[in-house]
Amino acid sequence: MITVTVAVPTFRRNDDLLELVPMLRDAAAALEQRPGFAVRVLIVDNDPAGGAEVIVRSMGEGVDYVHEPVPGLSAVRSRAIAESGSSRLLAFIDDDGRPGPGWLTLLVDAWMIDEPAAVAGRVLESYESEPDAWLVAGGFFRRRSLPTRTVVPVAPAGNLLLDLDAVRSLGLDFDPRFGLTGGEDTLFTRQLSDSGGRIVWCDESHVIDQVPTNRMNRTWVLNRSFSHGNTWSLVERAMTAGRAARLRARARCAGGGAGRVVAGLGRYALGMLTRSVAGQAKGLRLAYRGAGMVYGALGRTVEEYAR
Numbered sequence: 569m570i571t572v573t574v575a576v577p578t579f580r581r582n583d584d585l586l587e588l589v590p591m592l593r594d595a596a597a598a599l600e601q602r603p604g605f606a607v608r609v610l611i612v613d614n615d616p617a618g619g620a621e622v623i624v625r626s627m628g629e630g631v632d633y634v635h636e637p638v639p640g641l642s643a644v645r646s647r648a649i650a651e652s653g654s655s656r657l658l659a660f661i662d663d664d665g666r667p668g669p670g671w672l673t674l675l676v677d678a679w680m681i682d683e684p685a686a687v688a689g690r691v692l693e694s695y696e697s698e699p700d701a702w703l704v705a706g707g708f709f710r711r712r713s714l715p716t717r718t719v720v721p722v723a724p725a726g727n728l729l730l731d732l733d734a735v736r737s738l739g740l741d742f743d744p745r746f747g748l749t750g751g752e753d754t755l756f757t758r759q760l761s762d763s764g765g766r767i768v769w770c771d772e773s774h775v776i777d778q779v780p781t782n783r784m785n786r787t788w789v790l791n792r793s794f795s796h797g798n799t800w801s802l803v804e805r806a807m808t809a810g811r812a813a814r815l816r817a818r819a820r821c822a823g824g825g826a827g828r829v830v831a832g833l834g835r836y837a838l839g840m841l842t843r844s845v846a847g848q849a850k851g852l853r854l855a856y857r858g859a860g861m862v863y864g865a866l867g868r869t870v871e872e873y874a875r
Contacts, residue, residue: 572599572607573655574672575648577641578663579614582623584778585663589627592661595672596630607672610651612636612644639875640747645725645756649732649741658732660725665691665775674773675729678716685734685765686757688723689773697781706849708789709779718769721761725753727775738763743806748871751799755806762807790856797825797860798870805864822865828858 574592578585589609596607609631613620616637624633636647645660652658657679659672671689678687693709703709714720740759746752757767783789801821808817832855839847860870 570605570657571655572596572605572657572659572672572676573610573648573652574607574659574661575610575612575645575652576661576663577612577614577644577648578620580619581663582620585611585620585623588661588663588666589624589631591667593630595667598670599673599676602673605676608632608655610634610648612648612651614639614641614644638744638747640744640752640873641750642742642744642747642752645742645752646744649730649735652732656732658730658735660728660730661775662726662777664778664780665726666694666778668692668774668776671727671773671775674770675727678768678770678773679729679731681717683731684768685731685738685760686723686767687729687770687773688720688757688767689727689729689770689775691724691726692774692776693779694776695779695784697784699779699784701845702786702849703784703789705846706789706853708792708849708853709777711777713771714769716769716771720767720769721758722754723757723767723769725756726777727773728753728757734765735760738765745806746799746802748873748875749799749802749869750795750872751803754799755803758803758807790852792872793853793856794860794863795870795872797828797857797862798864798868799860800857801825801861801864802869818865818867821861825858825861825863825865828861829855830858832856832858 592609599605599607611624611633613635618635634651636644675687691711742752742756804817804821808814832851836848836851
């Protein structure tokens with residue numbers, strides 16, 4: 569019997585849970601139709617007040633609830649691993665994500681071929697309201713698509729299946745330093761790859777990311793680009809051992825970030841001259857990401873999830 573835990577980190581999104589959990593039950597039932605599989609849904613609540621408990625308890629059997637009071641995504645994801653002691657597989661999905669058809673079964677099918685350390689799936693965007701042309705042209709919410717079975721060195725945790733036997737054998741966990749900055753999944757999957765664990769892509773398995781209207785503005789998306797650049801530099805530093813090596817890593821991040829700022833501003837200027845909305849949006853996106861990289865190289869952090 570292979571037990572699969574489907575873990576949902578959550579923070580004050582009870583309405584999302586009411587919509588998501590029935591979908592996860594359906595995904596679990598679809599996989600359990602096959603002999604030899606058992607699925608449990610686990611809600612990991614990061615609200616200090618435990619605000620999701622009443623909602624989850626009211627959903628009846630088949631949905632487990634745990635309260636993780638330590639703030640940040642690292643603590644929540646680590647708690648999910650700790651609570652999955654009897655499970656071979658752990659699938660992460662965000663509380664604002666919605667599983668596509670066959671989502672969980674497709675991830676497990678990809679894993680069963682040769683049992684990689686992890687399987688990563690696609691994340692598709694769905695807008696709460698109509699986005700303006702600038703946001704669409706900049707591709708701010710668009711995620712990558714790759715041929716299935718591609719081996720990737722890094723993956724986000726919004727649609728990720730982990731082989732816990734591999735994770736435990738390598739002694740990996742989510743770094744608490746990245747709990748409030750984000751990037752904890754970037755560091756974790758890079759460490760997994762660098763330790764010899766394969767991460768395989770499954771393009772057929774997808775999760776739909778619900779993009780709320782309050783994020784669909786230029787200030788938010790450019791700040792997110794800056795934050796992503798910042799965490800990339802922080803991850804580079806965390807992946808490097810030794811003082812001299814860390815200094816070189818900082819220099820690489822600072823140089824790479826400065827180059828992106830220059831290239832991004834140049835692309836933005838060209839976009840202004842040619843009246844290209846895509847050129848303007850993508851140029852600013854690149855420049856902000858580069859600036860975030862420089863900021864991180866200087867040892868400064870952006871706590872995107874600070875409370």
